[in-house]
Amino acid sequence: MKTVRIVALQKDRKRMLEHLQDSSLVHIKQTENAEEGFVRSDKSAQLKQFERNISLTEQALKVLDRVVPEKKGLLASFKGRREIEPEDLGKIASRSVRMIGICTKIKDLEKQQADCAAERIRVKTLIAQLEAWKDLDIPLNTGDTAMTSVLIGSFPKYFDQIGLAEALAAEDKDLVYDFEILFSSSNITCAVIIVPKTQKERADNVLRTLGFTKPLNPTSRTPAEKVRRLIEKDEDLQEKMKKAEEDIASYAKYRDDIRDTQDYFTIRAEKYQVITQLDQTSHVFVLNGYVAEEDCEKLEELCNRVAMCIVEFGEAGDDAPVKLKNNKFAEPAESIVTMYSPPSHEDIDPTPLLAFFFYFFFGMMFSDAGYGLLLIIGTAIGLKVFKPDKNMRNNLKLFQYCGVATVFWGLVFGSIFGDAPAVFYKLATGNEITMQQLLPWPTLDTQKDALTIMILSIGLGLVHILVGMGCKFYVCWKQKQYAKAIFDTGFWMTMLIGFAVLGAGMATGGVLTYIGAGISILSAVGLVLTQGREKKGFFGKLVGGVASLYDVTSYVSDLLSYSRLLALGLTTGVMAQVFNMLSTLMGTNVIGILFMIVIFIVGHAITIALNALGSYVHTMRLQYVEMFSKFYEGGGKAFVPFAVNSKNFKLKNDK
Amino acid sequence: MNGILFAILAAALATVLAGIGSAKGVGGAAETAMGVLSEDSSMFGKMLVLTLLPGTQGLYGFIVGFLIMINCGVLGGEAPTLAQGLCYLAASLAIGIGGMISGFAQGKAAVAGISMCAKDDKNFSKAMVSVTLVEIYALLAFIVSLLMVISIPSINM
Numbered sequence: 006m007k008t009v010r011i012v013a014l015q016k017d018r019k020r021m022l023e024h025l026q027d028s029s030l031v032h033i034k035q036t037e038n039a040e041e042g043f044v045r046s047d048k049s050a051q052l053k054q055f056e057r058n059i060s061l062t063e064q065a066l067k068v069l070d071r072v073v074p075e076k077k078g079l080l081a082s083f084k085g086r087r088e089i090e091p092e093d094l095g096k097i098a099s100r101s102v103r104m105i106g107i108c109t110k111i112k113d114l115e116k117q118q119a120d121c122a123a124e125r126i127r128v129k130t131l132i133a134q135l136e137a138w139k140d141l142d143i144p145l146n147t148g149d150t151a152m153t154s155v156l157i158g159s160f161p162k163y164f165d166q167i168g169l170a171e172a173l174a175a176e177d178k179d180l181v182y183d184f185e186i187l188f189s190s191s192n193i194t195c196a197v198i199i200v201p202k203t204q205k206e207r208a209d210n211v212l213r214t215l216g217f218t219k220p221l222n223p224t225s226r227t228p229a230e231k232v233r234r235l236i237e238k239d240e241d242l243q244e245k246m247k248k249a250e251e252d253i254a255s256y257a258k259y260r261d262d263i264r265d266t267q268d269y270f271t272i273r274a275e276k277y278q279v280i281t282q283l284d285q286t287s288h289v290f291v292l293n294g295y296v297a298e299e300d301c302e303k304l305e306e307l308c309n310r311v312a313m314c315i316v317e318f319g320e321a322g323d324d325a326p327v328k329l330k331n332n333k334f335a336e337p338a339e340s341i342v343t344m345y346s347p348p349s350h351e352d353i354d355p356t357p358l359l360a361f362f363f364y365f366f367f368g369m370m371f372s373d374a375g376y377g378l379l380l381i382i383g384t385a386i387g388l389k390v391f392k393p394d395k396n397m398r399n400n401l402k403l404f405q406y407c408g409v410a411t412v413f414w415g416l417v418f419g420s421i422f423g424d425a426p427a428v429f430y431k432l433a434t435g436n437e438i439t440m441q442q443l444l445p446w447p448t449l450d451t452q453k454d455a456l457t458i459m460i461l462s463i464g465l466g467l468v469h470i471l472v473g474m475g476c477k478f479y480v481c482w483k484q485k486q487y488a489k490a491i492f493d494t495g496f497w498m499t500m501l502i503g504f505a506v507l508g509a510g511m512a513t514g515g516v517l518t519y520i521g522a523g524i525s526i527l528s529a530v531g532l533v534l535t536q537g538r539e540k541k542g543f544f545g546k547l548v549g550g551v552a553s554l555y556d557v558t559s560y561v562s563d564l565l566s567y568s569r570l571l572a573l574g575l576t577t578g579v580m581a582q583v584f585n586m587l588s589t590l591m592g593t594n595v596i597g598i599l600f601m602i603v604i605f606i607v608g609h610a611i612t613i614a615l616n617a618l619g620s621y622v623h624t625m626r627l628q629y630v631e632m633f634s635k636f637y638e639g640g641g642k643a644f645v646p647f648a649v650n651s652k653n654f655k656l657k658n659d660k
Numbered sequence: 661m662n663g664i665l666f667a668i669l670a671a672a673l674a675t676v677l678a679g680i681g682s683a684k685g686v687g688g689a690a691e692t693a694m695g696v697l698s699e700d701s702s703m704f705g706k707m708l709v710l711t712l713l714p715g716t717q718g719l720y721g722f723i724v725g726f727l728i729m730i731n732c733g734v735l736g737g738e739a740p741t742l743a744q745g746l747c748y749l750a751a752s753l754a755i756g757i758g759g760m761i762s763g764f765a766q767g768k769a770a771v772a773g774i775s776m777c778a779k780d781d782k783n784f785s786k787a788m789v790s791v792t793l794v795e796i797y798a799l800l801a802f803i804v805s806l807l808m809v810i811s812i813p814s815i816n817m
Contacts, residue, residue: 344785452727455810459803565800572720572799575806579723615719618712625785626792 006321006328006644007301008034011292017312018283018290022276024311027091027656029648030304031294032326033279043284043291048277055274058105062267065108066260068115072250073257083391083401086655094656097265104259104266111256114249121246128239134221135235137188137195138228145231146223154205156198156212158219164194176211180204261653268651279647295321295644297328323350328644335360337403340396345629346639353480355637359628360406362469366627368410369465370573370620372451373581375422376613377415380408394655407620418574419448422609423581432589451575459571466567467505469627470560473635474498480636492535500528501560529554563631569623577616584608663745667732670745670752671725674805677756678721678798681763685714689770696778703777706784710773713791714766717759720802724755727809737813744812751808758801766794 009031013021025031039045089097137159138145147155164172166186173180184198200208224231284291296304296318305316327347329339331354338360348354371377384405388398415421419440427440441448449458474494481490507521537549588604591597633639649656693707728748733739740748773787 452810455807459807566796568803569796569799572802572806576716576719576723579726580719583726615712615715618709619716622709622713622788622792623795626789629785629789630793 006325007296007298008319008321009294009296010317013312013314021312029646030300031296031647032644033282033647034293039284048281052277055270058270061108062263065111068111069257069260072253083387083393085393088657089654091656097269101266101269104262107256107259114253118246118249121242125242128235132235135228135232140187141228144225144227145220153199154202158217160194161216163189163191264653268653272649295325326644327641331356337399338363347641347643349638349641352638363624364406364410367407367620367624368414369570371411372414372418372574372577373420374412374415377408377411380404418451419444420578423585425585428585451578459568462567462570463564466564469632473632477636496528496531573619580612663740663742666745667740667748670748671728673756674721674752675725678759679718681760682715682718685763685767688767692771692774710770714763714770717763717798721755721759724805731813747812751805754801755805759798762798769794
């Protein structure tokens with residue numbers, strides 16, 4: 006990683022930034038303030054505008070997705086972005102204003118829909134309220150006639166004809182009245198009461214004590230008429246909503262253009278973000294950033310081609326971002342490393358080691374030649390057909406390499422779709438045969454040789470851990486921390502090797518036992534002598550040294566953890582075997598064959614899904630927990646170049 | 661009398677107990693995951709991985725059960741002696757009980773992992789690795805059961 010400082014004239018700023026963005030070579034250094042003598046320009050207003058546009062397009066697309074769902078294939082997420090010519094960007098830019106207009110319209114239409122929906126609810130409530138009055142043939146707000154007062158309203162309890170008369174009489178036996186009950190239920194009674202004008206006050210008093218209330222929304226039309234009008238209004242609203250929906254749908258053809266517009270504003274927002282980081286004077290601007298060492302020449306050449314400028318490179322300090330660079334074999338595993346944490350400056354890039362062990366262990370757990378082949382073929386088709394973007398391409402490649410390892414281990418364990426060849430052989434000839442007899446090379450049976458495979462697993466684990474510790478040793482040595490390298494890491498490495506030799510010796514009963522024991526004891530003595538070196542006083546040093554031996558438990562548990570290689574490998578094999586057995590249950594008649602095909606396909610699909618997931622997760626765990634804990638610090642900053650980060654299209658690289 | 665009853669009981673126990681652990685673990689995790697998905701359906705892949713993690717115990721139990729059936733005459737092999745049948749029963753307890761309880765524990769861890777991932781999906785790999793920490797105990801139980809079941813037919817009793 007190198008620092009880079011580009012100085013150029015203000016008039017070339019736009020051109021320069023555009024070319025830098027296309028090239029994605031530079032990571033822009035983020036600093037709080039400009040260097041002395043320079044100023045920063047404030048672009049927050051424009052940035053806010055861009056962000057508003059981006060979120061507007063986002064909302065419009067969501068509305069479109071709701072109204073006119075897009076038909077998407079199951080595998081569409083693999084598909085790479087559309088390639089466009091650089092000059093098409095101009096067309097997208099010129100369309101963007103119109104597209105933002107359309108987005109605003111879509112949003113307005115959606116708001117209109119929401120308003121209509123709210124209004125419809127209000128109308129429906131009104132209709133429900135008028136339901137009780139539907140038999141009334143005069144308007145609800147009917148007032149007095151020449152001689153009488155008309156009182157329309159409801160009581161909060163149930164009354165029938167006699168009950169209401171009794172209640173009124175009980176309150177005021179001299180009141181003269183006539184009434185009609187229009188509707189009554191357990192908690193409401195709607196009634197019209199007519200009294201002589203002279204007795205209105207008395208009637209009001211009586212009715213008040215009975216809890217009589219006037220209707221909420223009195224109108225000058227009869228309730229039936231009002232309801233009819235409301236229903237008409239509801240239909241209107243419904244029509245309006247449908248119209249809005251159709252209008253929105255008519256914009257669906259602009260979906261891709263809106264997406265392009267979104268990308269366009271994203272690109273511009275990023276460019277303006279960079280402008281705020283430029284140190285400027287009235288005539289020149291200075292851009293500070295980082296560039297990968299191998300890209301220096303390319304960058305200098307590019308800058309000089311674009312405009313008159315000065316490009317200076319310098320040594321990057323400890324706070325520089327990290328760009329992983331690996332060969333084709335290891336590159337797909339970079340995502341696994343960055344998912345944990347990008348390496349810090351003290352770390353070595355663990356990707357190549359991780360890549361090898363990741364493929365290898367995944368293969369051992371998935372362990373079936375048939376499934377491996379499916380992985381290889383499936384990912385190859387994906388790569389060929391969809392032409393995915395870099396990240397997805399690397400993910401597919403990761404599984405392709407894992408597939409190769411899976412085929413290897415499948416052949417070692419004699420498993421091709423479980424024991425399918427043996428099962429079909431038996432079905433065809435009637436003779437029992439095992440995979441071991443069928444395959445011309447020596448195989449390990451995961452069930453019968455479980456103990457052997459377990460030892461093999463732990464042995465591989467030991468190698469994995471030793472490699473991790475070797476990295477630690479190397480890193481410490483490079484930093485000239487020799488004591489840390491030899492005492493803290495080296496002795497434990499020899500200790501583990503001693504254990505391994507001792508184990509081998511105990512199994513074979515040879516002289517190896519003594520050699521292994523010797524190495525282990527010497528390492529232990531070394532540890533006791535050195536691990537307390539930070540402590541004060543003889544006693545402290547001794548206790549520290551002896552206590553450090555307790556760490557052996559953590560190494561043992563790390564090693565045992567690798568038994569999952571056996572467990573998951575066995576799980577794949579047995580599950581496949583179970584489905585093979587089930588598939589042949591119905592014999593060899595026509596129904597039996599059909600049954601067999603269905604069960605075989607479904608069963609193996611389940612096995613693949615469950616075990617691929619398990620293998621992926623557990624391989625990752627072995628890398629992160631067992632290996633990375635030995636040496637990897639992480640915590641670095643990832644190299645994020647100033648680039649065209651669009652979701653929908655990518656510029657064709659013509660340079 | 662041979663030990664076929666005990667062998668079958670062993671197969672049933674291994675499958676059922678470990679299955680209970682996984683069912684409860686996956687069930688709880690799935691409930692939480694659906695809550696997250698109702699807010700953001702694009703997390704489906706990650707949620708699926710975290711939800712399925714406590715599902716392995718049931719698988720291990722099933723495999724031990726299956727191997728017992730293969731060994732003891734239900735799906736081939738010879739009927740075990742009484743002593744062998746009892747041995748199968750004892751062997752099945754490791755994955756049965758170990759799988760069940762680790763299933764409960766892993767389910768809880770998965771729920772926590774899902775909540776963590778819902779807040780910020782950058783936490784996914786950490787959540788995933790943390791949830792698999794529980795798995796080792798189910799694995800150890802499985803391997804113990806497995807080694808015993810495989811070697812019981814060759815023990816002379």
